[in-house]
Amino acid sequence: MSSFQGDESLSQFHVSTKRISLKGKYITLSKVGSVRIKLHRQMQGAIKTCTVIAKNGWYYVCLSCEIETQTRATGKRIGVDLGLKHLAITSDGNFHDAPKYLRKSERQLKKLQRIVSRRKKGSNRRKKVVALLAKKHEYIANQRRNNAHQVSRQLINHYDLIAFEDLKITNMVKNHHLAKSIADVGWSQLVQFTAYKAESAGKRVVLVEPRNTSQQCSNCDEMVKKTLAVRTHRCPSCGIECNRDVNAAKNILKRASQQLSNVS
Ligand SMILES: [Zn+2]
Structure with a gap:
């Protein structure tokens, strides 16, 4: 649960990318279990790293993924x-x-x-x-x-x-x-x-x-x-x-x- 402090607080730690799964509004992390999340962007490709960040009373799960780029030339x-x-x-x-x-x-x-x-x-x-x-x-x-x-x-x-x-x-x-x-x-x-x-x-x-x-x-x-x-x-x-x-x-x-x- 989040704790409140007046000053800006920040801490972060890496989580193993094994067994991470994202289903609907829940993410499952190893050793943590299933947590309800607010998804900011749809996931694409394979997860490469996972970092949990605690900042100002919010928790963030930051996933970096590897995707093939498919941007076409437009000539413009x-x-x-x-x-x-x-x-x-x-x-x-x-x-x-x-x-x-x-x-x-x-x-x-x-x-x-x-x-x-x-x-x-x-x-x-x-x-x-x-x-x-x-x-x-x-x-x-x-x-x-x-x-x-x-x-x-x-x-x-x-x-x-x-x-x-x-x-x-x-x-x-x-x-x-x-x-x-x-x-x-x-x-x-x-x-x-x-x-x-x-x-x-x-x-x-x-x-x-x-x-x-x-x-x-x-x-x-x-x-x-x-x-x-x-x-x-x-x-x-x-x-x-x-x-x-x-x-x-x-x-x-x-x-x-x-x-x-x-x-x-
Ligand atoms: Zn002119």
């Missing part, structure tokens, strides 16, 4: 702009938002934070809510990670080349205006997950120079200065009009293609 390329309102905006006009369940959890988190600040320091009533808060943080981190897995999987399945801004440079540029560490975590997760999935699927991730991706016209390269509040790109030079972030995503794809043709 995509540019991805990473944003605050939408996690990812693609050059073909798709918006990947944070899912509704995540927004709901974030609202619940804020509520808990308010309760903590109302309660008296050192009191048991406060300690109880602090433990709940740690648990909620953990829960949201998992939901976010899951979402990044889903979006990266979609990108890998549909495109052969995926272009992102180089975050090492972007962070310096963007954080100057908007210090949002949460968004940063989401962005680097998405890029990381896409990159490693690309490797095993024989696909390609290209990182490009982020400077002026939102200012430059993706159609004619003209510089069209705009503040963050301007959400539509309107080019006086070629007349094109499109969403600001889609324009940026198109520039990201364009730069990746140029980068590749320069190499070969």
